[in-house]
Amino acid sequence: MTHASAAGTPDLSAVRPGVNALLNAFLDRKAQAAAGPEMTPLFTALRRLLDSGKRLRPQLCVAGWHAGGGCGDNSATLHVAAALELFQAFALIHDDVMDASDRRRGRPTAHRVLAAAYLTAGGRRSRAESHGVSAAILLGDLTLVWSDDLLHNARLDAETLICIQPLLDTMRGELVYGQYLDLLSTDRLSDDVEAALRVVRYKTAKYTVEWPLRIGAVLAGASPDVLDACSAFALPLGEAFQLRDDLLGVFGDPAETGKPVGDDIREGKATVLMALAMRGASAAEQQLLRTLVGHPDLAEGNLLRVRCVLEETGARQQVEKMISDRRDTALAVLDRAPLPAAAAGVLREIAERATARQS
């Protein structure tokens, strides 16, 4: 449970252990009831993924609950927060399959773990990769189904559950839309910054920040103007969060981010960073980007050449500016929002952390 500290500020540091305990208890129950010992690799892969992660969505959900005036026992909110984290695990598992990523959060991705388990159990080497992919598709499906299952066991009263279901349904649909927009724009180098920002809005701003915050606030019975303030804070912050992610993907330290640097470039992701670079690039630089971006086997030297263009066109700096502008906008919302001061303080902290992070 999250307790208010002596100064009255809600303490979000309790969210992580609280959510972890719920997830572990849930998976222990599922493992006991599972169809058989053959299911073990699914649990191993899911637990490994869940062991890490920033728990940003659960924190935002609990912060939203405080913003909506929640205080005292927050166990129902923590349950919902844990369901959001399971949903996020589903999204990551399928995302890694689609991107054919090897590593996530510094560890092998689920489809790699499942392929390895298949080999260990005597499976054929020639089939291991496709087995891993199929098994990870199923594990993602199971995790999505379980995020509902966990929610239904959150002991929410029926009225509250019915109140948040439409929000969850919208959130889940919007994430998939965002992922599809992302997929469509991949490998199509473009200088359309607005189009890239639209993907960010669906894929991250609404899904990662706005909905967890609003769902938490609704759980506390927040008024419409509090909900409006949540959205006004969340959308610019969510954009800033994704823009930071894009920068870290290209310029970050793999030891900190837990994933190889340059994956977005190798996959040809249509990030805002890349669109700005295309916009500011000379004809020769544009040609260079067209030749190199989207090549899965891009060598280190060529990766460096792309990074140089991202710097020299000023794209990197422009994205930094976009991040700080959006963070400032989000913080300014808090100054005039009708939120309890303590909750606003917590949101301020989250905004600083999410935009200045190194991982």
Added chain:
Amino acid sequence: MTHASAAGTPDLSAVRPGVNALLNAFLDRKAQAAAGPEMTPLFTALRRLLDSGKRLRPQLCVAGWHAGGGCGDNSATLHVAAALELFQAFALIHDDVMDASDRRRGRPTAHRVLAAAYLTAGGRRSRAESHGVSAAILLGDLTLVWSDDLLHNARLDAETLICIQPLLDTMRGELVYGQYLDLLSTDRLSDDVEAALRVVRYKTAKYTVEWPLRIGAVLAGASPDVLDACSAFALPLGEAFQLRDDLLGVFGDPAETGKPVGDDIREGKATVLMALAMRGASAAEQQLLRTLVGHPDLAEGNLLRVRCVLEETGARQQVEKMISDRRDTALAVLDRAPLPAAAAGVLREIAERATARQS
């Protein structure tokens, strides 16, 4: 709505148009609210898949409602039935991705439709296949999310919704377990008939027959002994249904089944049929099966050789016998079950149709 006929027998022929109308209205609403015109291929692929199909699960759900004593307005049950059909569409989309199937119900599978749409929109030929797969993973996810969304808009009272949620959660988890068991046993030729039957139980008997029937019965407020009768009828019938499917996959007429003959053999599916053949095969025949089964490009002539072994070992006939035994067991349950006579009549009809079908 399903109306009882003059003779008092519920008329399941109304289920298909009823469910179709709900699905169409739901997808129309979603299309209007969609993130943008880029989403069109997702709708096209899903509608194509939903246009066909036997609507077996919806029929069982409505039959279960009658079995539980339901009569009069069945619109809430039809909504739940439509949600089950959407869930099944999700399962098929991901199943076709995992099996790399080209055709389903006589039409191109979702990942093929999405790959074609990508090419039409100017996508690169070299990326079309992997794009189709990624887009179909997302479409499956969206369809799963939407099956919940549709359920939440079924205007069930809160108490009823909370009553059926655990059943749905269990059903959905069990399907994924069944799919995973199926995946694990694929490409491992074995004479373990019991293991093959276990996959059938999870993947089909419980998922396709038992849960839709029980969920319908619960919606009508069925007593525990009616629910027990539903399960006692459903499990053998569900096994028979899958065994028929396995036979049709090898010996059926593609013009009737809508999918190429021999796919299970080319994929190396561990069906009961194959396990029985391995059990009855001579050393030479076993060797032949080991050499040919599981080859994705198996030529017509070799497919015929495998079919010969399935006939000559008596496996085909044994499966026919298993089907009729199970159908008889299911029918015998109906003779002594505490069900309304009219509902029992409808279930009898379903049992005959599901086990004798050609498609």
